[in-house]
Structure formats: C-alpha cells, structure tokens
Amino acid sequence: GETAPRIERIELLFGDSGADAVIGESSPTVTADFQPHTFTYVVRPILREGNSGFDRLEIATATRVERLLSVKVDDAEVGEEFLRDIQDDRIVVGFDKLVGSEDTEKRIEVVFEVPVLRFGQKFTGFAFSSDDPDIRQQVEEGNATLRFSTNSLSVKTPRGGELIGELKAVPAAFSPNGDGVNDQVLIQYQVRVLGNSVPHVLTLYDLTGRVVRRLETAPGAAGVYERGWNGRDEAGKRVPPGTYIYTVKVEADLGKQLSTGIVSVVY
Template sequence: GTANIYLGGLYNIDRLRVISGFTDPGRTVGILRVHIGPRPIVNYGIVPPKSPWIVEVRDNREQILDIPIPSHEAVEFVQVALAEHNTDWEVNEIEVYAKGFVKQATYISDVIDFERPMAWGDLRWSGVQESGAQVLIRTRSGLDDDADVFWRFTGRGSKAEVSRAGYSGLKLNERAGITHDLDHWTFWSAPYDFADSSGTPVVSASPRRYFQFKIDFLPREDAGGRVGFVELRASEPVATNLVGEVWPVEAKVGQQSSFTYALRPTIHPGDVGFDQLEIETSSIISAVEAVRIGDVPVAFTVEAEEPHRLAVSFPRLQEQDSGTLVEVDFAAQVLRYGAIFAAQVSDSDQPLEVPQGVNPGDATTKYEGNRVSVATAAQEQRLLQVRVEPTIFTPNGDGRNDEIGIFYHILEITGSAQVAVEVWDLSGRRVRRVYSGADGIGEYEREWDGRDEAGGLVPPGIYLYRVSVDADREKVEKTGVVYATY
C-alpha cells in the first residue's frame, strides 16, 4: 500500500511517526520506505515514486515507529510506501513533523466596507518579527467593493468586462483573465516599517469607502514572525476632496527658497470643513511667510514650525468656500532631488479626529507643476537624464514585462563618475542595488528583474528607483516610482 501526503506548503521535515497494529500488536507494519519531494511524486497513485527513497525500515516490531528524516530542502509531498507482508497489517496513523517555518505565508483581509468615504489615520499592530525574518504589512483602498476586473474573450480577438459571478460561470477557454482595477483601487502599498507598530500613517489614498490589508510572512530558517492584531484609525473626512500642489517645482539644492503650497478643496453639504493645514517634508522648513484664501491675504497662526514640519491655522473653510484656492507661502531648503511636501488638513474643533490627506494634482492654473515634489535646479539636472520603461511590470516569469529598464544619460562630466542604481520600498528600506560602478559620459541601461538582494521576488507594490551620480565635486540624484504587480 501507499500513503501520499500533500502538506500544502514547503516544510523542512525532520521526523515521521507511523503508528500501526494499535488494535492488534500482531498487525504491526514491518517494512516501509519514505519518499519526499518538492512536487507530486506519483501520478494517479499508481506510478512508482519520482524521487528516491530517503529512509527504509525493515523488520519493525514497534507499534509507534519514530523515523528521523535526514536534512533536505523544503518539500511539499511525502510518500510512505508499504511493502508486501506475509501477514496481515494495519496502519492507524501517520504523523509528519517539521522544524522551522513555511517558506512564505500570506494573510489577506476581507474588503472592509466603512459604508461611506473615510479619511485614514494611523495603522497599529502587535506582533513579533524575529531577526532574519520579515513581516510585511501592506494596505490598499478603493471606491467599490472589488479590486479585480474580470474579462472574457469575445471571439473577435478582443476582451469584454464581466462581473465576478459572470466570470465564474464561463468555461475555461472563455476566460480572458483577471486584472487589477486601476480606476477604482490603489495598488498595494509598500510595506510599512514593522518597528512602527505603535502607529504609522496609512499611505493608501483617502477618503475612500473600502479598505483592505495583507500581511506577508517571510521566515528565514528558524526565525519567524506573527501578528496579534491590526488596528486602523479612521474618521469622516472634513472635505469631499482635496487637491494640492507646490510651486516652484525646481530649486537649488541646499539653498533657501520660497515656495507656495496651493490647495483647492471640494466641500459638499455635510462636510464640516477645516481651518488647519500641516505640511511634512524631508526638506528643512524655516518660516511661514503668508496665507491667502481666494487671493486675499488672511491672518494666520503658526501652530508648529519644526525643521521638517509646519502647521498653520487660518479662517475656517466651509461649504460656501468649496473650490476656493488656499495658498501658503513658506521658506525651505531642498536637500535632495524629488523632495516631497505632503500635506493634510484638520478641524481644530475636533482635535481627536484623523487629519485628512491632500491628493497631489492640478489645484490651480496659476502654477504649472501639478505635483507636490521639487526637483533640483536645471543646471544640476543637465548632468543626468533618467527614464524607466515600463513603469508597471509583472516579474512572474511569463516572458512579458518581467523586467524594467532603467536608462540614464550622463552629461557634462570630466572623466568618469561613481554611479549607483538602487531600488527602495516606501518604508525607506533598500530592496536591491541594481548597479554600482564608474561610468563616463554616455547612455546606459540597467535592468531590474523584480528580485531583492537575496534573489527572492519582491511582493507586489510601489517601489522607488534612485540613480545617483557623484562627479566633479557634485552629487546628483534622480528618483521615480515603479509598480510591481502579478
């Protein structure tokens, strides 16, 4: 007889226990072989094992037989092959024991429906991440209750969208695949820093009605992790929508410059409105210079003025002020290319509620930036030009969009310069150093295959690429965003 056991995941098996003859000691199994493998080791239960046996037992007379398993790579399948006996025998139980942890495990929450759009606050969790292991917590938010789009073949060389239920009813050859709903759902965020378990701002877009989180467990040998709970703070938004941009979008590195943060709110009936704006940045903020509402200077109070953060209060904006432009002038030193000025607004009458984040975009035709990041000055940018193709890739090994090409053109240097091409996640952790070396004037291409330093595929999400050139007493960096999806 043969017992084929599918473990449902990769395990480092170190012991097997076979219990036989439990009701009758005379029916104990005397001869058996144990086979293990990373994939099914029999076809339809009748073909001999595809992997060599690793343990053979003969002349067993024990009812409870403990079998040590030699060290091996992680496997998913176990086969216990029982030889023919001259006497009757019975097997009561086969137990498989493994050490360590599964290679990878993922928990994806249900889509959480808040029944109305909400502003996201901090995400908190409890848990343990042992040294060498990774526990990756990600979030995404949506406008409807399904993050997937389902497609069927039309028979005319094209595809048509169908519902989830309609897709389930299709024949296999009619199904054209499932894609991410880019119009209504954000991508999975980059992993949050596990050390920030006491509270870290949710980066997924809001206000949104639907929210989802997932946790990837990536153990290493005998190091694992666990999560006890995940908790999200959320509040009703103070406005239906907030769009902001910063101007100018170009500055000299390390030199104090004047900036304007422009904010245009959409405030519908029922929205409470707001009277405070907060800006956080990696740049150094030195002063708030003026506040204007609808091009009219207004009185303001600086509630906080720290090196990387400012908070200012001003007359409240309510429903009748919907669409009115708010401008805050401030002075700051940009320290690096692509510095981001992230803003949020709040209602001072509700200090315990969650501030609402501002979405980057076209807040006004007065300024042409339509973004909240600042580049370095043009004379610095002439040294380095960068482009990435494609910006969305699927490193799943199907031969299509498996890699991204990071192209950079070095100009106006003497000799060669030290160049580094790196990929980072949004928590600030370097995922991969794609290239490091000395390059002269010219155009170069470096490829990233979606793998980390250990050679493992990165989880889907948003990643930052950075190309830095250190030459002629000057260091120039350019960054951008790419999306890994499966």
C-alpha cells in the same frame, strides 16, 4: 489540540470626511542648488453639505522652514492671530474653518522658504480640523490653481554632487570652561540627496592627528543636522586650548564623503 483564536466582532468607526477632495500643487518644482528657495503651496478644497470641513493645513517639508512668508485664504491674508507653527520637518497653519458648499474652491495659499536636499522631495500635505486633529485628509496632487501648470507637490534637485554641504562650526572659537558662556560648539551641516537613513560620524582631532572625540549620530536621511561638542575628550577631560580639526563622514550606496573644518578652543 489547541483551539485557534476566534474574532467575534470587528467594529469600524467612520467619521464625516473633511472634504470631498483636497487638491494641491506647489511651485517651483525644480531647484538649481541646495540653498533655501521660496515655494508657493496652493490647496483647492472641494466641499459640499455634509462635509465636516477643516481649519488646519500641515505641510511636510523634511527640513526646517527658514521663513513662513504668507498664508492666504481666497486671496485674503490670514491674520497672525491664527496658528503658524514651524517645526523641524513641517509647518502647520490655521485659518477660519472652511465648511460647506459656500467655501468650496476657496484656495489656501502658503508661501515659505526652505532648502530641499533630496531629489524628488514631496511636500505631503494634510487638512484637518482643530476639533479632531487625529482625523486627517491627505492633499492630492492635481490642478489646484491656474497660475501653475505643475499638478505636482514634488521638487527635483540637482543629481549627484556633494553629499555634505554648508559645514561650519558655530561659534568658530569657544571656551568650554564651565562659566555658561560659549561652553559648546555646534557643528552644523547639510546631508543631501540621500533617500535612506545612514549614520553620520563627527570626529575631532588635534593638530598631531590624534583622535580627541568621536560622535556618531543616529542614522538620518537628507536634512539639516547639528552636533554639539563640549570641549572634552573621550575620557571626559577638558582639552587644552588650541586649534582642532573636525570631520563629518557620510557613507551611502551612491558614494561617500569626508568633509573637514577647524574650530578653536580658548580659555
């Protein structure tokens, strides 16, 4: 018969931990709407001799941070020569390396402005060293500062309500004539509340109700989205000037919504 494969050796590689623990909490933990809010994120590292330390903090925000307002270590503002990287779904900040018992309990405070679109959204954080960015230590929820009593990194948003918000066309009128100026319109919108990924369908109609173009996005959960339209129909032909209706449709287990707007094509 056939011989079963045999594992002759397993090798596990362990590196020094960046810290004994990295404890964090954020405030506020409740928002009344889906507009951008200012959050303060505080991390308290527990360090001892033998820890390798860290000089980077990554915070997952799900949606793009609109403004990074402040980065402090031990109540001192971190200079702008240090890394401040705003990505689509996270921020990464840098500072002088915290290592050893002399840096234990030095709080890292990051203040940023971002919309939270899903109930229970958690600002998951990771501390790591720029010398070895693949080894990351997750921030544990807990008591990071006496200023807050949240002991949490999660945010509660309003339950229910609309699935789609902040729908708009930018610009409201565009001229897709190939001259490189205003050749495309961006349909921007928020998808709220969703925890699971579902397709979003953008459809363009003329004023007679005829479908001009249908664009389906890759499935996505709660977040901020935009889709471009180049003023061409399903056959790839440039549409005539006029007013067009666009709709965004989202269907989820908790309901469905169709939101509409208008955009003008001018030549």
